Amino acid sequence: MAPATRYLPSIENGRRFEPDAASVPAARQHVAHLLADAGFSGDTGLVLLLASELITNAVRHADTSFWVSASVDGSQATVVVVDDDADQLPTVHRPGRDAIGGRGLLIVEQMATAWGHHPEPHHGKAVWFTGG
Numbered sequence: 001m002a003p004a005t006r007y008l009p010s011i012e013n014g015r016r017f018e019p020d021a022a023s024v025p026a027a028r029q030h031v032a033h034l035l036a037d038a039g040f041s042g043d044t045g046l047v048l049l050l051a052s053e054l055i056t057n058a059v060r061h062a063d064t065s066f067w068v069s070a071s072v073d074g075s076q077a078t079v080v081v082v083d084d085d086a087d088q089l090p091t092v093h094r095p096g097r098d099a100i101g102g103r104g105l106l107i108v109e110q111m112a113t114a115w116g117h118h119p120e121p122h123h124g125k126a127v128w129f130t131g132g
Contacts, residue, residue, distance in 0.1 A: 089117060
């Protein structure tokens with residue numbers, strides 16, 4: 001899906017995480033708290049699944065500290081993951097049936113209302129989705 005022009009939450013409102021496996025559940029929990037605090041009325045499970053995919057990609061592929069932020073508009077949430085690796089741009093793969101991995105962005109592409117990525121000033125890139 002092509003990136004849409006929209007308001008994206010700023011990383012100044014986000015939380016920083018280190019690039020290790022323990023950060024994935026911690027960052028997902030951070031998103032859950034942001035959704036609850038904002039009165040999100042959409043599908044929390046879906047948003048947390050899609051957030052987990054972007055967060056896992058930041059840990060596995062960027063291997064830099066990353067920031068996670070979210071904004072809510074009723075039943076839609078926008079989650080942004082920013083990392084310092086401008087060289088590793090997200091690519092949707094279509095792995096074979098027996099492949100063990102490589103489906104993260106395919107899941108995001110299929111289940112999000114919109115998603116995209118762009119360069120992030122003073123960092124590498126921002127990857128985001130809207131859904132709910």
